[in-house]
Amino acid sequence: MQTFPLTGFDTFLLALEQQYNQNDIAGNTCYYVIDLEGVLDHEALADRIISNEYFQVLSSLRYEKEKALGIPKWHLRSKDTTRIEHFVTDQLIPQVVLDRRLGADVGCLSLDTVARSDGRSTVILSWNHLLMDGYGAVLFLKRLLGSDDSFDPALLMSYQAPVYNLSAFWKATKAKFFIDYTSRPRLSMISPPLYDVNSQERVSVLDFDPKQVRQIEAAALHSGARFGRSAFFLACIARAVQSVLVQRGDGVHNFWIPVPRDNRRKGALGPIIGNRLSFLFYRLKKKQMSSIESCVDAINNQMRDQIKHKSHESYNHLMDFMKWLPLSLYYYLVKRRGGNAIASFLFTVAADHPSDLETIMGQRVINALSLPANAYPPGLTFAMMNFRGSLKLMILYHTQALSDAEYSGMAKQLQQELLMDESQG
Amino acid sequence: MGRITEEQIKEDLIKFIKKEIVDPSVELDQNTVLSEAGVDSFSVVELVLFLERKHGITIGEKSMLPQNFRTVQTLATCASNSQ
Numbered sequence: 005m006q007t008f009p010l011t012g013f014d015t016f017l018l019a020l021e022q023q024y025n026q027n028d029i030a031g032n033t034c035y036y037v038i039d040l041e042g043v044l045d046h047e048a049l050a051d052r053i054i055s056n057e058y059f060q061v062l063s064s065l066r067y068e069k070e071k072a073l074g075i076p077k078w079h080l081r082s083k084d085t086t087r088i089e090h091f092v093t094d095q096l097i098p099q100v101v102l103d104r105r106l107g108a109d110v111g112c113l114s115l116d117t118v119a120r121s122d123g124r125s126t127v128i129l130s131w132n133h134l135l136m137d138g139y140g141a142v143l144f145l146k147r148l149l150g151s152d153d154s155f156d157p158a159l160l161m162s163y164q165a166p167v168y169n170l171s172a173f174w175k176a177t178k179a180k181f182f183i184d185y186t187s188r189p190r191l192s193m194i195s196p197p198l199y200d201v202n203s204q205e206r207v208s209v210l211d212f213d214p215k216q217v218r219q220i221e222a223a224a225l226h227s228g229a230r231f232g233r234s235a236f237f238l239a240c241i242a243r244a245v246q247s248v249l250v251q252r253g254d255g256v257h258n259f260w261i262p263v264p265r266d267n268r269r270k271g272a273l274g275p276i277i278g279n280r281l282s283f284l285f286y287r288l289k290k291k292q293m294s295s296i297e298s299c300v301d302a303i304n305n306q307m308r309d310q311i312k313h314k315s316h317e318s319y320n321h322l323m324d325f326m327k328w329l330p331l332s333l334y335y336y337l338v339k340r341r342g343g344n345a346i347a348s349f350l351f352t353v354a355a356d357h358p359s360d361l362e363t364i365m366g367q368r369v370i371n372a373l374s375l376p377a378n379a380y381p382p383g384l385t386f387a388m389m390n391f392r393g394s395l396k397l398m399i400l401y402h403t404q405a406l407s408d409a410e411y412s413g414m415a416k417q418l419q420q421e422l423l424m425d426e427s428q429g
Numbered sequence: 430m431g432r433i434t435e436e437q438i439k440e441d442l443i444k445f446i447k448k449e450i451v452d453p454s455v456e457l458d459q460n461t462v463l464s465e466a467g468v469d470s471f472s473v474v475e476l477v478l479f480l481e482r483k484h485g486i487t488i489g490e491k492s493m494l495p496q497n498f499r500t501v502q503t504l505a506t507c508a509s510n511s512q
């Protein structure tokens with residue numbers, strides 16, 4: 005396993021990464037934050053992490069620019085000397101960790117521990133999205149911090165040679181047309197296309213306890229979200245973002261939202277490395293966003309239609325063909341539509357915190373957050389996640405995309421609509 | 430098309446879920462709670478479409494309730510009643 009190809013979506017992220025680097029945005033960095041009840045033995049954990057074979061492989065992978073007409077590949081370099089750092093702070097993620105650059109040329113992974121003033125501890129896994137998606141990260145954490153850390157190289161990656169035939173090319177072409185058509189102008193974007201270096205990144209979490217989760221489930225069903233509550237979440241979020249635009253006095257047009265889906269088989273233990281994602285693309289019209297019910301109905305119909313036509317599979321073929329393009333051309337083809345933005349905002353359903361990671365080094369896990377990469381543009385990302393019966397809605401925003409005052413209004417509306425609590429209105 | 434038995438629907442659903450949705454390591458029978466086996470909203474739509482394609486059974490809007498998608502057994506009963 006000295007070299008192996010990036011997946012189609014990895015290559016997409018690599019094309020984006022080039023732009024982030026030019027603009028000095030850490031747009032591809034993801035975090036998994038685990039809070040522990042008591043004091044963690046940092047040295048013991050660091051020893052365990054450094055000797056973990058999964059960690060050794062993942063932290064030793066590098067991408068090197070391929071020769072012309074070559075697809076991008078990972079290269080396994082000599083054993084990495086990644087340090088496990090320790091901090092004392094109450095900041096959710098220490099500034100040093102936020103400022104640390106993780107990339108295909110310098111290493112995509114780091115792990116830190118934090119001691120809190122109330123005697124609790126936190127473990128933070130940071131990784132560049134190029135290396136793996138959030139679902140892969142959870143599989144990795146189970147092998148890194150769980151009871152079974154036996155090494156099985158098959159769990160790391162499973163390369164399936166892409167299909168390059170006429171049928172695959174036709175499906176890829178259909179996917180490209182579909183994406184271009186659904187993302188056609190005019191779209192409403194939450195952020196200006198160019199990044200301002202003074203923009204700050206914020207992370208906020210809306211917590212819903214098990215009783216509120218039941219309330220949300222009832223509200224979702226009442227709104228027509230019959231395939232699951234994610235359509236209801238997306239509808240409420242779209243309406244809350246729309247309200248921000250209305251308050252700004254911006255004309256509201258259509259929203260275009262790509263929503264990722266884990267392509268791994270359910271219950272699979274791997275593969276860990278590589279983004280195994282396909283996407284459903286939702287175009288929400290202004291009229292559809294006039295009520296939660298009509299918005300949910302539009303999402304349901306588009307979801308059903310795309311699954312029926314196996315759009316997600318066609319999208320994977322497209323990504324496999326695009327891997328052969330030079331990255332700058334790739335970027336141009338992706339970004340030329342809709343000005344400089346890729347989506348109105350981003351929404352994802354993060355993996356649930358695994359039930360077999362209830363304790364780490366003898367300390368009980370009391371909270372976990374999976375924070376996705378917050379790419380700019382759009383600079384506004386929503387992620388929902390289950391943790392022991394409670395539900396979290398993580399909201400990541402750049403202040404250039406959303407001011408703090410706008411965020412407050414949006415969060416209030418979201419809580420009201422998710423809980424269908426008219427009394428707060 | 431003749432009426433399909435509930436047993437046949439169950440059998441087909443289990444085969445489909447094992448082939449298309451869950452990992453081979455996941456044990457699944459008619460009483461497994463599908464959400465606990467990882468069946469998400471996307472997979473629920475796949476199951477609905479599978480029943481339409483394979484048996485021409487359309488689950489009505491009113492029957493699309495979480496309790497009907499809880500297990501293969503409940504879904505098969507719902508599908509059988511929808512014929």
